[in-house]
Amino acid sequence: MTxxxxxxxxxVIVINEASVLSRITDLFSGRGYNITSLTVAPxxxxxxxxxxxxxxxxxxxxxxxxxxxxxxxxxxxVYEHADLVEKEMALIKFPITENLSDINTLxxxxxxxxxxxxxxxxxxxxxxxxxxxxxxxxxxxRYNPKEIVRSGAVALER
Amino acid sequence: xxxxxxxxxxxxxxxxxxxxVFGYPGGAIMNVYDEIYKQDKFKxxxxxHEQASIHAAEGYAKASGKVGVAMxxxxxGFTNAVTGLADAYMDSIPLVVVSGQVPMSLIGTDAFQExxxxxxxxxxxxxxxxxxxxxxxxxxLKEAFYIANSGRPGPVHVDIPKDVTAQIEEFNYDIExxxxxxxxxxxxxxxxxxxxxxxxANAKRPLFYxxxxxINANAAYEVRDFVHKTGIPAVETFMARGVLSxxxxxxxxxxxxxxxxxSNMAMSETDLVxxxxxxxxxRVTGKLSxxxxxxxxxxxxxxxxxxxxxxxADFPIVGDVKNVVNDMLNLIDKVNSDNYESxxxxxxxxxxxxxxxxxxxxxxxxPQWVISRVGELLGDDANISTDVGQHQMWTSQFYPFNxxxxxxxxxxxxxxxxxxxxxxxxxxxxxxxxxINFTGDGSILMNCQELMxxxxxxxxxxxxxxxxxxxxxxxQWQTLFYNKRHAETDLSVQPDFxxxxxxxxxxxxxxxxxxxxxxxxxxxIEKNVVAFIEVKVERMENVMPMVPAGGSLFNxxxxxxxxx
Numbered sequence: 001m002t003x004x005x006x007x008x009x010x011x012v013i014v015i016n017e018a019s020v021l022s023r024i025t026d027l028f029s030g031r032g033y034n035i036t037s038l039t040v041a042p043x044x045x046x047x048x049x050x051x052x053x054x055x056x057x058x059x060x061x062x063x064x065x066x067x068x069x070x071x072x073x074x075x076x077x078v079y080e081h082a083d084l085v086e087k088e089m090a091l092i093k094f095p096i097t098e099n100l101s102d103i104n105t106l107x108x109x110x111x112x113x114x115x116x117x118x119x120x121x122x123x124x125x126x127x128x129x130x131x132x133x134x135x136x137x138x139x140x141x142r143y144n145p146k147e148i149v150r151s152g153a154v155a156l157e158r
Numbered sequence: 159x160x161x162x163x164x165x166x167x168x169x170x171x172x173x174x175x176x177x178x179v180f181g182y183p184g185g186a187i188m189n190v191y192d193e194i195y196k197q198d199k200f201k202x203x204x205x206x207h208e209q210a211s212i213h214a215a216e217g218y219a220k221a222s223g224k225v226g227v228a229m230x231x232x233x234x235g236f237t238n239a240v241t242g243l244a245d246a247y248m249d250s251i252p253l254v255v256v257s258g259q260v261p262m263s264l265i266g267t268d269a270f271q272e273x274x275x276x277x278x279x280x281x282x283x284x285x286x287x288x289x290x291x292x293x294x295x296x297x298x299l300k301e302a303f304y305i306a307n308s309g310r311p312g313p314v315h316v317d318i319p320k321d322v323t324a325q326i327e328e329f330n331y332d333i334e335x336x337x338x339x340x341x342x343x344x345x346x347x348x349x350x351x352x353x354x355x356x357x358x359a360n361a362k363r364p365l366f367y368x369x370x371x372x373i374n375a376n377a378a379y380e381v382r383d384f385v386h387k388t389g390i391p392a393v394e395t396f397m398a399r400g401v402l403s404x405x406x407x408x409x410x411x412x413x414x415x416x417x418x419x420x421s422n423m424a425m426s427e428t429d430l431v432x433x434x435x436x437x438x439x440x441r442v443t444g445k446l447s448x449x450x451x452x453x454x455x456x457x458x459x460x461x462x463x464x465x466x467x468x469x470x471a472d473f474p475i476v477g478d479v480k481n482v483v484n485d486m487l488n489l490i491d492k493v494n495s496d497n498y499e500s501x502x503x504x505x506x507x508x509x510x511x512x513x514x515x516x517x518x519x520x521x522x523x524x525p526q527w528v529i530s531r532v533g534e535l536l537g538d539d540a541n542i543s544t545d546v547g548q549h550q551m552w553t554s555q556f557y558p559f560n561x562x563x564x565x566x567x568x569x570x571x572x573x574x575x576x577x578x579x580x581x582x583x584x585x586x587x588x589x590x591x592x593x594i595n596f597t598g599d600g601s602i603l604m605n606c607q608e609l610m611x612x613x614x615x616x617x618x619x620x621x622x623x624x625x626x627x628x629x630x631x632x633x634q635w636q637t638l639f640y641n642k643r644h645a646e647t648d649l650s651v652q653p654d655f656x657x658x659x660x661x662x663x664x665x666x667x668x669x670x671x672x673x674x675x676x677x678x679x680x681x682x683i684e685k686n687v688v689a690f691i692e693v694k695v696e697r698m699e700n701v702m703p704m705v706p707a708g709g710s711l712f713n714x715x716x717x718x719x720x721x722x
Contacts, residue, residue, distance in 0.1 A: 015339055019276065019288070026281055067463035073285045073305060076339045 005056045007036070009081045009155050010066060015074040016042050016049040024051065024075075027068050033057050037088075037152030048076060052154045054130070083158045089127040089151040090137065091115075096122055098143040110136045121146065163292035164189035164323040167256060170299035172199045173331045176227050178218060178586050179203070180211040184231025185271055186258030189323035191229075203586065203615050206607040208235050210579035212242020213605070216251045217583025220566045221541060223376060225307050226251065226583065231258045233271030236317075237278070241573060243313050244282035248570025249397065250374055252311035254302045255283075261321040262290060275317045284312030292325035297333060304335050309342030310461040311374055342460060346477030346485055354432075354456045354473040355489040361430035361454075363501040364390045367413070370397025370569065371435020371459060377480035378562035381434060382406075384483050389495025391505045393421040395436050396554050397569045403560035410505055411514060414442040415705045416551040419512035419714060422705065424505050425450055426712040433457045435479045438468040439570070448710035458482045512703070514555055517720050520696040525549060525624040526556050528675060528693050532594060532622065533558040535679065540592040541584045543567060545577035545601030548630035551701045553596045575604025581619040582612055592620065592683060599625040599649055602690075609662035612688035620682050623655055623692045626699065634700045638715070659690035666690045 014020045021040065028035050036054040043050050055062070062080065069078045094103055100114065103124055107113050110133070112126030126136050130153045137148060161169065167190050171179065179202045183191040194202050205211040208230045215226030226246075230239050236257045246253045260269040276288045285305050287298045295318070302314040358364055372381050378401045385392050385408050393413040394401055402409040411418035413425050422444075425431070431453045436442070443449040446468060457464075457471035458479050465474045475482055516526040529552050532540070542557055543566040544550040550567055559565050566584055568576040577595040585593035602623050612619055629647040636644050656666030665687055667678035675693060682689040703714040 018290075019280070022277070023280060030281060064463070064467060067467075071461070071463050073337070073340045 005058060007054065007056050008062050009084060009086065009153065010053045010055065010062075010069070011079040011081065011155060012051040012053065012069055012075060013043070013048050013077040014051065015076070016047055017074060020049075020074045023072050024053075024069060027065055028055065031061065031065070033061070033065070037150070039152040039154055052152070054153050079157060081155055081157055084155045085158060086129055086153050086155045087127060088130045088133045088153045089125060090133050091149045092124050092126075092137075092140065092145045093121050093147040094124065094143050094145055096120055103140065103143055106136065106140060159329055160326055161329045162189065162193075162323065163289075163295050163318060163325050163327070164193045166292065166295045166327075166329050167299065167318070167323070168193045168197055169329060170296065170331060171227065174225070174303050176200050176225075179227045179229055180205055180214040180218070180583065181229035182208050182211055182231070182235060184235045184258065186232035186260055186320045187229060187235070187256075187323075188258070189320060190256070190258070190318075203582070204611065205579060205582075206610050207605065208238035209241050209575065210605050210608050210611070212239050212246065212253070212255065213573070213576050213579035214583035214586070215253050215255070216242065216246050216249075216576075217543060217566050217580030218587045219251050219253060219583070220580075221563055221584040222587035223563065224587075225303055226253045227256075228253065229256045231271070232260055232275065233273050235271075236273060236275045240278060240282065243279055243315060245568050245571040245573045245576060246313040247282045247284065249370070249568065250311045251313065252306040253313035254299075254306050255313060255315045257315065257317050258323070259288070259317045259319040262319045263321070265319065276315070279315040283315045286315040287317065289316060289318045289322050292322050292327040295322070295327070296329055296331050300331060300333060300335055301337065305340065309340075310371075310464075343462070343476045344460070344478040344481055346458065346475045346482035348485065350473055350475050351482060351485050352489065354475060355486055355492050357430060357454055357456060357473060358388065358390070358432065359492040359494070362497070363428050363504070364430040364432060364498065365424055365428035366390055366392035367425070367431050367433040367436050368392055368394045368398040368401050369434060369436025370395060371479055372398055372401050373562045375435060375460070375479045376562075377435070377483055380480055380483045380487070384487055384490075387487070387490050387495070388493050389498050389502070390432070391424060391498075391502055393417070393425060395439070395442055396567070398436070399554055399565045400559040400562045404558040405560070410509065412554055413711070414439075415444070415707070416555065416701050416703065417705075417711075418509070418514045418555070419703055419716060420505055420508035422703070422711040422714060423508045426710070427504070428453045431455045433459075434483065435459060437464045443468065444705045444709055444711040448712070512716055515717065517717070519720065522694055522696045523670070523672065523675070525626070525693075525695045525699060526552050527672070528622065528624060528695065529553050529556040529596060531672070531675065532679065535676070536592055536594070538564070540594045541566065541588055543577045543581040543584055543593070543595045545595070545597040545604075546572045546574045547598045547601060548626075548634065548699070548701050549596050549598045549624045551631075574601040577601060578605050578608050578619065578621055579611075581621075582608060582615070582617045585617045585619055586615075593618070595619055595621045597621055597623050598630060599623055599627060599652060600629040602655075603653075606658065609659060609664050609688060613663040618686045618688055620679070620689045620691065623690055624695050625652075625655070625692050626695050626697045627652065628697060631701070637698070637700070638704075639706070655690045655692040659688070664688040664690065666692070668692045668694070670694050
């Protein structure tokens, strides 16, 4: 791939039915494109679901993929976002022996907090723009996180 | 009425006006075959391989303009059919293919003859369904026929587990299709159409680039009208042969890798490409950056994903080409055909410089002569199918096509073994025409079991085998680009094609001379049974002109000129 591979966010509204997800991901895998993250959830009070796909690729290929996505029978709408609000959540497990007030303060700076306390471990969550979540995950490395789960991005056009 | 899933399939076919089904039975589809046995509303043609069933349905669909229907069983029945599905998908052929599946309770257990059929067909069909409840079957079948034959046509696959075909439910086919997410755009944008017509009026060297979409849209006669009223020269793609008649003054010829010199030069010199139902395939464009380099592009297509996919369109028009051409005809006053007089002369000069021809300079018959001769003798009376390779290109170059749906061939996927079964479908759809399949000694062996189908069903397809004892097209590339290293393309070891046909109950001829060929063709037509006419042709003949893969259209290898 010699062309610029920029990060792109695509939202797809689809009928909520079996096999629809593989129809969509096939379009990426068939072209050798990787999906960075993908979230799906039903849209309330409708038969549709909304997917948010984060990927990277050349303008030309992404344009082609969005057209092909639109061509799939169960796809209602495809948005390739330019101006959008993006959020992502992460859950992180820390040993309880770490400095909990430090961790809590950091989480608060990223719209989060400690959400669960166990015998040996605590679980904290943050929710912010994907770029900021990434910064947070770098910053907390010193507190020996044992497990990290990221939700993948969700996005809405402004 | 309360009927089984299997009966629903039959009732849906009848309601859709299906008169011919191609297929092959097996365990998982037996309930449906039991219902086929009980009915007499449509004919079932038993092919001898599932791939052939799909190709036959394709031939039927292409010749008739209706949806082709095929039925197969699960597992190997389905996987055998995949090549056919992919072929139909590439060439936008409307099909409904019903396959059996193991019972719901066994899905995912590695059951006997189980395969994830919808998982496989997803990437080579327009749409597919796994039916999990017979209640859904009427809707799914109705949607399948609608989706197959609307918008950009294509194959739709319906996979039905065996227990679903046994399930009894209410059948009501009188339902409205309501697909909120699928609404093909058939009407072109009037403002874009107006702008496109202005661009045509202002162009000095415009060129029609006619594609197979015109045939799918049944728009050939509107396009003929449009071409004649504008006086603009036209090139056809391989898939569009027959849109204009071969003797049309404005038809330059086929363009692309084996296009005529004049067509490829016209495409390189034009200042406005008017693409109608064509998709800028790599075999057509050659090197993209050099393709119609100085031209604006009007691109009319039903499929938005085809527009600006490879070549940027200055005037993109999404719509059914028939509607759009009719709208353009309403604005025809803008265009003055006299303006293109000198451009027409230029194009004619290209053609005089290097006309499409061949030399009769060998002891053996030339394949191009055979094709031209059939054209002279049968012309419009025959429907022509081909397999894939050199003979296919020569057929497109030298047969005098003069109507749409006369030429049936595997363009996009290039499937060897397509021609014979497709010709069976063509003959089933148009029994009044002679069905000729031009094939090669390589291709014919890929579905020669269909001799049995042809004999049983009395489908007298005439297969003209242009035998050069080579896998000719690959041999040509090896000769030209691999320093004559003819790896695995020498087919000197061959069956006796005459006996092969006779073994199945067909007739066979082996011919070496023009006289023998004429006599064999005449005899085959009179006898009216399936025939192999094996023609021993010149072994080393190349298809010319040729644009080497990835080269620019104007850089053609040409037939050497001979002084007579």
